[in-house]
Amino acid sequence: MLQELFTPSVQHALELVGIFVFAISGALLAVRKNFDVFGMAVLAEVTALGGGLLRDLIIGAVPPAAFTDLGYFVTPLVATGLVFFLHPHVERIQVAVNVFDAAGLGLFCVTGTTKAYEYGLGLTASATLGLATAVGGGVLRDVLANEVPSLLRWDRDLYAVPAMVGATMVVLCIRFEVLSPFTSGLAVVTAFVLRLLAMRFHWRAPRAWNRRSEMSEQEHKATA
Template structure:
């Protein structure tokens, strides 16, 4: 039995904060793509809930939490309304949004890993689904917006790697019987800080050695 990181009420609030911030990023991309309000809502919902929805379907946790918890489903619509009416102001605090996004990344990679493990998956598969929980919504967002997913682009700061690190740390803690509220929080904090440092110092994954491609950063 995996120990819960926080009390259920606290966990729920943190999940909603993560969902809200992910939804903001989806709605902002929709604005940049000149989508209408429906397109904004779709990207907000997909970004916020896509990763968790994918995880729940894989592990057989049906109906998925995204559809059984009304607050989780409605929160992206609130984010959509905020961006619809105040997107210039939201754009100005983009740095703050990135910080909360990093926090959501850290939280979701840990909770996604533990939930997958509780449903009987092995540690490697659980860590993979924990990573997917954290980054899956962003991938779906970019695909729907007709963009190369950010986590696949060489000209983007590390995003998937912090999630992988947090999920792997969680899996190792479970493996050695050391997982608890403290170690789980530290694993989430590790992913969070790694993402912040990646943004601050523009850490990026290496490309293939001796590559012949002369591809440059997309406009």
């Protein structure tokens, strides 16, 4: 069994914080789409729990943690209630929400990777599921809201790449038998900082080689 990144109680608390922030982003998108309160709750739950649920089903960790820990299920509902009544105020602190979202991204890509490896997956598959844990909920959220998933859009700052870096660091540490709370924490911080830098400097992945830039914005608007 791999060493825990934190004590179980601390890790559980951090995961609930990450779930809460992811749920906030889902509920805010529902508000922008003019969904009712049920639609807000659905998007909040899917955003917060979708990645971990997908991971647990693939690795056979059933029933998934989302259904065995009441806190995991209730936290997105609390976020929904907060956004339902206070969404104008939440929108005004979007920068803070994005910072916590980046922290959740870093945490979940690492914990997702380690859990997948503990259930017997290889290094590459574990890193892939670590990435899915971190970004899967956001993809499901965007699909349900009839949006092109954010991590596929050229006009969005890097999101999946920081999670990929964090997950890759974990599997390299496993490969060379140096995984510890310190190296795991370093992977979390690396993914977190990369995401913050991407938001600060608007880092984006390159598009197709020799693509005519003057066509890009018009084509994107036409297909949005």
